[in-house]
Amino acid sequence: MKVTVVGAGAVGASCAEYIAMKNFASEVVLVDIKEGFAEGKAMDLMQCASLNGFDTKITGTTGDYSKTAGSKVAVITSGIPRKPGMTREELIGINAGIVKEVTENLVKHSPDVIIIVVSNPMDTMAYLVHKTSGLPKERIIGMGGALDSARFKYRLAEALDCPISDVDGMVVAAHSDTGMVPLISKATRNGVPVSTFLSQEQMDSVVEETKVGGATLTKLLGTSAWYAPGAAVSVLVQSILCDQKKMIPCSLMLNGEYGESDICLGVPAIIGANGVEKIVEFELNEAEQAKFAEAAKAVREVNGDLKV
Numbered sequence: 001m002k003v004t005v006v007g008a009g010a011v012g013a014s015c016a017e018y019i020a021m022k023n024f025a026s027e028v029v030l031v032d033i034k035e036g037f038a039e040g041k042a043m044d045l046m047q048c049a050s051l052n053g054f055d056t057k058i059t060g061t062t063g064d065y066s067k068t069a070g071s072k073v074a075v076i077t078s079g080i081p082r083k084p085g086m087t088r089e090e091l092i093g094i095n096a097g098i099v100k101e102v103t104e105n106l107v108k109h110s111p112d113v114i115i116i117v118v119s120n121p122m123d124t125m126a127y128l129v130h131k132t133s134g135l136p137k138e139r140i141i142g143m144g145g146a147l148d149s150a151r152f153k154y155r156l157a158e159a160l161d162c163p164i165s166d167v168d169g170m171v172v173a174a175h176s177d178t179g180m181v182p183l184i185s186k187a188t189r190n191g192v193p194v195s196t197f198l199s200q201e202q203m204d205s206v207v208e209e210t211k212v213g214g215a216t217l218t219k220l221l222g223t224s225a226w227y228a229p230g231a232a233v234s235v236l237v238q239s240i241l242c243d244q245k246k247m248i249p250c251s252l253m254l255n256g257e258y259g260e261s262d263i264c265l266g267v268p269a270i271i272g273a274n275g276v277e278k279i280v281e282f283e284l285n286e287a288e289q290a291k292f293a294e295a296a297k298a299v300r301e302v303n304g305d306l307k308v
């Protein structure tokens, strides 16, 4: 099955690399606007095939969407990343126009596509794709929660001084520095609540470090991260292409779930061959639900800046 990745920059190339390495897609088509860039990235990645042992064919094109025709999944990573000191929300002015145009091109050539939105501000870009694509809501998935939850587990394992495979945890609500809600009350080490091992101060610090995970990396790297974002996308794409029905937190259009409607926010969902197969609703505690509502209010304000 064919997967398109639009934007052959840091995140797009990382998505293509992880998807190919896991060997579950027949073809990955990279698209970029910069002349020759996607073709170059595709060629470089294909020269890894014999070394890394994958058979996925990777091709590149400068804006020729006819090459993307018949894609089962398309990942939108096109757009600018933030620089140190910026918020994701500040990218809306440039990225909204790019995401809208890319969405129209994708849908024209692959009307049955499932779109994964990565470009920031992601929750608002996912909302924009809903408003402009005409696709059913089950076929639009914002990628944020998968990455934020991976960062949460990294911070939990660090605080617990244990292997990451020992910990479980999930982040819901917005993919923003202030709107992320790491569900610390439900995080466990092999099924045992982490509060058994960590003080309140340690848990607060894990939550805060998780929320600014993207900003911390942006400060260190001078631009935003790409390895874990690419890996997180590859997990979503695999769950769709292999119909794994994994439960993954994603930014999805809500229709009353968690008390919100007409907004894309991070919630757990079953992801399979049809895209979003079910939004999983479970009880948040009072504080978590209040933070979820606060995040929704902030995302709604950013959505208000869209011209849709």
Ligand SMILES: NC(=O)c1ccc[n+]([C@@H]2O[C@H](COP(=O)([O-])OP(=O)(O)OC[C@H]3O[C@@H](n4cnc5c(N)ncnc54)[C@H](O)[C@@H]3O)[C@@H](O)[C@H]2O)c1
Pocket: 006, 007, 008, 009, 010, 011, 012, 031, 032, 033, 034, 037, 077, 078, 079, 080, 081, 082, 091, 095, 098, 101, 102, 117, 118, 119, 120, 122, 143, 144, 147, 175, 223, 224, 225, 226, 229
């Ligand atoms: N949702 C997440 O968890 C997450 C994680 C990491 C990055 N991001 C976001 O992903 C986006 C990409 O980040 P990056 O580090 O790869 O940036 P990058 O600058 O390395 O790559 C972006 C690419 O998009 C291309 N592009 C721009 N306009 C285009 C268009 N109209 N059509 C096709 N290609 C176009 C550029 O030429 C560039 O190669 C940013 O908005 C960033 O904030 C989101």
Ligand SMILES: O=C(O)C[C@H](O)C(=O)O
Pocket: 081, 082, 088, 120, 147, 175, 213, 214, 215, 217, 218, 224, 225, 229
């Ligand atoms: O932090 C960013 O701006 C990029 C991305 O959203 C991330 O979380 O790594």
